[in-house]
Amino acid sequence: MANLEVRKGKARNSWRRFAAIGGRVALTAVALILQIVVFALLLLRTSEMSPWIGTISDLISIGVVAFILNSRMQVEYKLAWTIPIMLMPLFGGTFYLLFGARTGSRRQMLRYSAAQDLAAIDQKSAAGALTVLPGELNEQLPELEPVATGRHPVVSIDPDAARQIAYLESSGPFRAYRDTETTYYPLGEDAFVAMLEALENAKRWIAMEYFIVSDGKMWRALFEVLSRKAGEGVQIWVMYDDLGSLWHLPDNFAKDLKRAGVRVQSFNKLGPGLTLRYNNRDHRKFTVVDGLVAFTGGINIADEYINAIQRFGHWKDTTIRLRGPGAWGMASLFFTIWDLVSGDRTDLAALHPSEEEIDAQPGGPGVVVNYDDTPFDDLSLGWAAYRGMMSRAKFRVDLTTPYLVPTSEMTAVFVALAQSGVQVRIITPGIPDKSYVYSVTRSNYRQLVEAGVAVYEYTPGFIHAKQMIVDDDTAIIGTINFDFRSFYLHQENAVWMYQTSAIADMSADFEETLAKCRRIDLAMVRSTPWWRRAGWLVLRTFSPLM
Numbered sequence: 001m002a003n004l005e006v007r008k009g010k011a012r013n014s015w016r017r018f019a020a021i022g023g024r025v026a027l028t029a030v031a032l033i034l035q036i037v038v039f040a041l042l043l044l045r046t047s048e049m050s051p052w053i054g055t056i057s058d059l060i061s062i063g064v065v066a067f068i069l070n071s072r073m074q075v076e077y078k079l080a081w082t083i084p085i086m087l088m089p090l091f092g093g094t095f096y097l098l099f100g101a102r103t104g105s106r107r108q109m110l111r112y113s114a115a116q117d118l119a120a121i122d123q124k125s126a127a128g129a130l131t132v133l134p135g136e137l138n139e140q141l142p143e144l145e146p147v148a149t150g151r152h153p154v155v156s157i158d159p160d161a162a163r164q165i166a167y168l169e170s171s172g173p174f175r176a177y178r179d180t181e182t183t184y185y186p187l188g189e190d191a192f193v194a195m196l197e198a199l200e201n202a203k204r205w206i207a208m209e210y211f212i213v214s215d216g217k218m219w220r221a222l223f224e225v226l227s228r229k230a231g232e233g234v235q236i237w238v239m240y241d242d243l244g245s246l247w248h249l250p251d252n253f254a255k256d257l258k259r260a261g262v263r264v265q266s267f268n269k270l271g272p273g274l275t276l277r278y279n280n281r282d283h284r285k286f287t288v289v290d291g292l293v294a295f296t297g298g299i300n301i302a303d304e305y306i307n308a309i310q311r312f313g314h315w316k317d318t319t320i321r322l323r324g325p326g327a328w329g330m331a332s333l334f335f336t337i338w339d340l341v342s343g344d345r346t347d348l349a350a351l352h353p354s355e356e357e358i359d360a361q362p363g364g365p366g367v368v369v370n371y372d373d374t375p376f377d378d379l380s381l382g383w384a385a386y387r388g389m390m391s392r393a394k395f396r397v398d399l400t401t402p403y404l405v406p407t408s409e410m411t412a413v414f415v416a417l418a419q420s421g422v423q424v425r426i427i428t429p430g431i432p433d434k435s436y437v438y439s440v441t442r443s444n445y446r447q448l449v450e451a452g453v454a455v456y457e458y459t460p461g462f463i464h465a466k467q468m469i470v471d472d473d474t475a476i477i478g479t480i481n482f483d484f485r486s487f488y489l490h491q492e493n494a495v496w497m498y499q500t501s502a503i504a505d506m507s508a509d510f511e512e513t514l515a516k517c518r519r520i521d522l523a524m525v526r527s528t529p530w531w532r533r534a535g536w537l538v539l540r541t542f543s544p545l546m
Contacts, residue, residue: 119173160392180326182502191319214248214302227260313461329370366500405483456517
């Protein structure tokens with residue numbers, strides 16, 4: 001009887017929570033729809049009363065189309081907006097001015113710029129203890145001399161790799177580090193064990209940032225550790241994406257954390273304002289401990305990521321752990337967005353690990369660069385880093401991505417590589433989590449396969465890993481999907497690596513994963529019925545707006 005009452009109580013709480021979240025979503029949706037309807041009716045009414053209004057609206061649409069066509073946006077984004085504007089000139093241009101901007105508000109952009117400036121100053125001030133490759137790396141290219149000594153010196157850096165490092169360092173408050181141990185985890189459950197161990201060993205502070213936080217075994221284990229460490233005096237920051245976590249967040253999530261002494265913030269909180277900046281989500285995933293140990297990769301805080309529950313078959317995800325100086329690069333990225341969201345000005349210097357603490361870490365070979373990609377500019381650093389790495393490929397490019405929605409430029413890069421003799425292999429999911437994105441992904445197979453790109457689908461289930469390996473000596477691993485949303489709309493992060501020990505493990509895991517995949521051949525892509533290809537065409541045209 002007691003168990004029955006407990007189950008009934010849980011069911012009532014679940015319904016109350018569902019009703020509260022559903023009410024919040026419904027209120028936001030109704031408010032947005034009403035504002036759009038009022039705007040449209042007002043525009044129609046005034047245009048009927050005065051022909052000048054319609055003329056002005058048409059001129060605005062023409063001006064907006066001219067702006068879009070001459071902007072630095074991808075051609076696919078231009079097309080996705082130009083079509084509805086030309087079909088509905090009365091509304092289209094004005095509608096774009098309200099909803100089409102991909103960047104954040106002016107206030108957000110100014111605060112983000114200020115936070116980045118502080119992070120850049122911090123990186124320079126910490127150069128003696130933490131950074132290992134000078135920002136003036138270009139000056140060292142001709143000699144190809146060792147760029148640093150230390151316990152694990154980089155014997156030489158290929159000129160193309162050195163230029164990539166210089167490019168990343170010039171693109172934001174990003175620095176290259178050596179003497180950093182890199183550990184690769186091929187499954188979320190493996191990474192989670194290491195994360196819990198790192199959290200247990202925290203001495204001074206912990207920072208965590210995730211797109212999805214969901215109630216379940218994973219979160220409950222984390223909360224137990226976090227609340228206990230906070231009680232021991234460890235400073236803790238937790239940030240999550242409001243929309244990404246909306247339907248999954250544990251009951252009283254923020255209240256329980258604050259009660260335990262943890263600072264908590266949500267990113268881009270859902271509300272009834274007239275804006276589509278809800279497109280700008282925080283898709284980053286971090287756990288940083290004491291500035292000495294840091295984790296990133298595809299896993300969120302939800303049980304499917306560690307296969308404690310099964311959704312879409314076996315869930316394969318990957319994670320990288322940095323121990324040593326390179327972990328601070330991830331800490332710097334975290335506090336940039338924390339300060340943007342919270343309005344704080346975190347004293348980064350006070351959080352630095354000491355030289356003695358850094359020297360006590362095991363270290364490792366190679367070079368790592370932590371970087372992020374932001375919607376607050378017209379540059380996709382995520383794509384630029386992938387493209388730069390592929391441009392130096394001599395014999396192999398291996399990509400793993402849950403969503404393959406490349407632009408025409410991206411497809412051209414893959415095709416050119418394959419046709420020049422470089423082996424290009426791409427692994428995508430065999431069981432999708434989003435059917436429409438899966439359709440768009442499959443619509444891109446034919447051109448790639450006909451050019452000689454080897455495309456595989458992971459038959460056991462859903463593969464959520466986001467990583468690329470080039471020539472077995474350079475790699476990227478992080479949160480960046482191969483789609484427009486990750487490249488241009490979301491806040492993302494990744495680690496660029498050169499000659500680190502983790503790269504060999506990534507390559508070995510890629511080969512093992514291939515053995516569980518089916519290869520997509522020419523017969524399969526050419527046998528797709530015409531009506532499905534027609535549907536794919538529509539989805540691909542408007543995929544940047546999805």
